[in-house]
Amino acid sequence: MAFDIFLLEVIISGLMTGVMYALVALGFVLIFKASGIFNFAQGVMALFAALALYDFLAEDGWFFAVFGFTLPVWLAIPATGLIMVVLAWVIERTVLRFMVKQNEIILFMATIGLAFVLEGLGDILFGSDVKPLDIGIPQGASDWLLDNFNLYIEQLEIFAAGTAAVLVVVLAIFFQRTRIGRALRAVADDHQAALSVGVSLDRIWVIVWSVSGIVALVAGIMWGSKSGVQFSLSLIALKALPVLILGGFTSVPGAIVGGLIIGVGEKLAEVYIGPMVGGAIENWFAYMLALVFLLFRPQGLFGERIIERV
Amino acid sequence: MTNEQTSEILLEVDAISLSFGGVHALVDVSFDIRKGEVRSIIGPNGAGKSSMLNVINGFYHPQQGTITYQGQARKQMRPHDAAAGGIARTFQNIALFKGMSTLDNIMTGRNTHMSKSLFWQALHIGPARREEIEHREFVEHVIDFLEIQSIRKTPVGRLPYGLQKRVELGRALAAEPTLLLLDEPMAGMNLEEKEDMSRFILETNDEFGTTIALIEHDMGVVMDISDRVVVLDYGRKIAEGTPEEVRTNQDVIDAYLGVSHD
Numbered sequence: 273m274a275f276d277i278f279l280l281e282v283i284i285s286g287l288m289t290g291v292m293y294a295l296v297a298l299g300f301v302l303i304f305k306a307s308g309i310f311n312f313a314q315g316v317m318a319l320f321a322a323l324a325l326y327d328f329l330a331e332d333g334w335f336f337a338v339f340g341f342t343l344p345v346w347l348a349i350p351a352t353g354l355i356m357v358v359l360a361w362v363i364e365r366t367v368l369r370f371m372v373k374q375n376e377i378i379l380f381m382a383t384i385g386l387a388f389v390l391e392g393l394g395d396i397l398f399g400s401d402v403k404p405l406d407i408g409i410p411q412g413a414s415d416w417l418l419d420n421f422n423l424y425i426e427q428l429e430i431f432a433a434g435t436a437a438v439l440v441v442v443l444a445i446f447f448q449r450t451r452i453g454r455a456l457r458a459v460a461d462d463h464q465a466a467l468s469v470g471v472s473l474d475r476i477w478v479i480v481w482s483v484s485g486i487v488a489l490v491a492g493i494m495w496g497s498k499s500g501v502q503f504s505l506s507l508i509a510l511k512a513l514p515v516l517i518l519g520g521f522t523s524v525p526g527a528i529v530g531g532l533i534i535g536v537g538e539k540l541a542e543v544y545i546g547p548m549v550g551g552a553i554e555n556w557f558a559y560m561l562a563l564v565f566l567l568f569r570p571q572g573l574f575g576e577r578i579i580e581r582v
Numbered sequence: 583m584t585n586e587q588t589s590e591i592l593l594e595v596d597a598i599s600l601s602f603g604g605v606h607a608l609v610d611v612s613f614d615i616r617k618g619e620v621r622s623i624i625g626p627n628g629a630g631k632s633s634m635l636n637v638i639n640g641f642y643h644p645q646q647g648t649i650t651y652q653g654q655a656r657k658q659m660r661p662h663d664a665a666a667g668g669i670a671r672t673f674q675n676i677a678l679f680k681g682m683s684t685l686d687n688i689m690t691g692r693n694t695h696m697s698k699s700l701f702w703q704a705l706h707i708g709p710a711r712r713e714e715i716e717h718r719e720f721v722e723h724v725i726d727f728l729e730i731q732s733i734r735k736t737p738v739g740r741l742p743y744g745l746q747k748r749v750e751l752g753r754a755l756a757a758e759p760t761l762l763l764l765d766e767p768m769a770g771m772n773l774e775e776k777e778d779m780s781r782f783i784l785e786t787n788d789e790f791g792t793t794i795a796l797i798e799h800d801m802g803v804v805m806d807i808s809d810r811v812v813v814l815d816y817g818r819k820i821a822e823g824t825p826e827e828v829r830t831n832q833d834v835i836d837a838y839l840g841v842s843h844d
Contacts (some may be wrong), residue, residue, distance in 0.1 A: 355635060445592050450710065451696045458690045465677035469753065470665025470694040523682075 281424055282539050288429030290535020291436045292498070295491035297512040297519065297527040298439065300483040304521045305447070307368075307457040308354025311380045315509025317356070317485055320390050322492030322501040323398040325352040325529035326405050334397065345407045349489075356485030364478045372473060373463065391506060396508040402505055405496035432494045436528065439490060443483075443524050456480055460522070514562035529573060533557045587664060591650075592617045592761060592793050593638065599634055600817075605740040608644065609817045615761065620787050621795045622804045624828075625814035626837055631797045632674055634814065635763045637793070639664040644702060652760070669761030672750045674797075680739035684749050687738055691756025692717040703731055724752050728782060744775040745821050755792075762786065764796035768803060771844035776800065780807055795833050805829065812836070 296318060303311040314510050327333035328348035336342050343351060367386060410427040419422045447453040458466040459476050467473065473533075495505055511534070519530025538557040548555045565572065591601065593615040600608040608630045623631045636642040640659030651667060659669075670691070679687050684797045696713055715782050725731055728748050733741060738749050747767060754762055767783065768776045784807055786792050798804050804811060805825040813821040813828055815837040821828055828834055 449714070451693060451714075454682075454686060454690055455680060457686075461679035461681055462677045464641065465673065465679065466690075467661035467673050467692050468665060468673075468677070469640070469757065470662045471690075472662040477791060 276423055282543050283536055284423070284425055284454070285429075285534035286539030287532055288426065288433060289539065290532035291433045291514050291528075292491070292494055292531075293496060293508070293511050294531025295432070295436055295439075295487065295507050296508050297515040297531055298436075298443070298524065299487040299491065300509075300512055300516055300528045301519075301521065302443070302480055302484040302487060304460075304516075306460050307379075307477060308376050308460060309383060310376075310521075311325075311484070312380065312509070313390055314385040314484065314488060314512070315506040316387045316390045316394070317400050317437055317488035318358075318492040318508070319497065319501070319503065319505040320359070321352055321356055321485065321489035322405060322496040322505065322547075323348065323394050323403070324355050325407075325489070326403045326496070326501050328352065328399055328406075329407070330403070349407070349493075352489055352575055353486050356489055357482040360481030360485050361478050363423045363481055364474060367475065368477050387506070391503070393504070403496075403501040405493070405501050407497065409497050411497075419438070428494075428497055432498075435490060435494070439487065440528055446483075447524065447546075452476075452479060475497055483499060511558060514558040516572070517562040518572055520572030523572065523574035526572055526574030534561065535560055536542065587753065589617045589619070591615070592652065593795075594650040595634075596648045596650065597637070598637060598649070600632075600637060600644040602641055606817050607642075608637070608814075611647075611814065611817070611819050613812045613819060613822060615793060615795055616810075617793055618787070619793060619809040620783070620807055621793075622803055622811045623795065623797050623814060624799075624801075624810040624822075626812055626840075627836075628816075630817040632765055633815055633817075635671065635765055635795070635797065636780040638761075640670050654830050663735075665757065667730070669763065670754035670757040670759035670761075671763035672747070672754050672765055674769065676743075676746045676750055676766040676777060678738045678746055678753070679748055681737060683735050683754075684730060684738055684741070685721065685734050687724070687749055688721045688752045688756045691724075691753040692721065694757060702823045720758075721756055724756050727755070727785075728752050744771050747771065747775075747779065748782070751779075755786060758790075759792060762792050762794045764794065764798075766797050766799065766831060768798060768800055776803060 282364065296315060299314045299317065301313060303309055303314070325348055328335050328343040328351055329345065330336065331342060333342075363386065367380075367382055371382055400478040409431050412427060413424050414427045414430060417425050447456065455466065455471045455476055456479075458469065458471055463471075463473065490506070492501070495508065515527060515530040515534050518533055519526025519528070538554045541557045542551070591614045596612050598608050599606070599632045609631070611634065623634055625631050633642060637644050638659065640661040640663065643658040648657060650656075651659070651669070679690065679777060682690075695719060725734060728751065730745065730748055730752065733745060733749075736817050738746055741749065749769065751764070758793055764783070768779050771779065780803055783794060783796070804809070808825055810823065811825055811828045812819060813831070820833045820837060821831040823831070
């Protein structure tokens, strides 16, 4: 039985890592769905959000230096959310507005630039040292699971999984059932047609970047609580790429399922195949899997079917 | 096709000039569209017909001239202002939301009529939900009117060309437009589809009193359904009048037969 418990633990810990990937991937999907832009800056947005949140909470931050007090967690999170909305607005005003009707690759390049600007800004404003982020999410193993099932699972990871589930449900309803959601999908499909039915592109882009900024905040909180707020956080963005290739760039559920598959897959590979080839599979397994998908199912598991008329 | 001579002017374009770099797409074009009429814009390829529609709904911004819509004069329209002001359109190359169903596509046409705030929509309760249901009802009327009940849930990317054109018309109609712009609504259709489309256009005009401006190459259709016609050639207006007047106009005949311009 000991072996089975171990396998179960590997799978569950993979699932939990997968949820973390999925949270980052979710932010990508939102922007890609609504504007066809692959937002390279998504990971940096998560980092930036976590840095800003830390700043509100800590006594060595700007906020404390200026106002002489720190914010409680329940106020700091909405305040950071507000910062992400303002950031979205600024990005629309200073970057996106001038790129309407440009090629997607040009927009992509713009987001690479944006990533560096944001990273530099984060460094200048908040410093580049690793910051512990504690917003009161319970840490350590879940005693209940350990006692009853002899399973070792981090409470933080359970919390992250729950949060991700709630986010997905809310976003799915938002996209499928509301006017703004429909307008977002309309913009994604055809800019001109969307304009002709009275959708204002400027507004839609601010909304979608805001929403994905808030998703980035959630991802930033989870990753920051897990391993501290550090600049390597922006590299997680790269892991989101295979997740997206698996799940499909335009699918919210796809981001989640893709994240889970990658998370579990790389953990299992590390544990069971790793010893045979000298380990460190975890770092490249995701990309191999993505490559296989690109060969056989380029639209991903849940992506929109590519319908071609000839 | 009521008596148009007395009715008021809905839209007036005055001395519009539009160029892209050195290419003059429109040169000093003026005409008006009266409330309730079917107004056709015709001309050989490259005459500037589509450019004219794009100016009216704000995709293109003319360098010179003014557009007076519902008594309000402006240098240029902006697309979402035009839509909010009741101008809906279809496109020469169908511009539908390919990933969405017929129903969702037509629902987007209701965009300008829906007003509940983002807050309510995000919660998806109360007023926003009632609003969705209300508009869904209207959309069902449009679907019945265009006889496309059977493809309600089909992703439009899978529909044949003729039906896509019809869905696109449906999306425009869902906006309950004051002015409907149709860019070659019958291009690429067979005879039967053309007859259906002509019927829908005329019924829209009759039943809802919608003013229609359309571009069409099929002269038979144009002569049948238009109240008045304006003819463009090389970006200039060369003739205007009832179908009968235009048909017998020597400049128009020359333009279509390709007499050299010297």
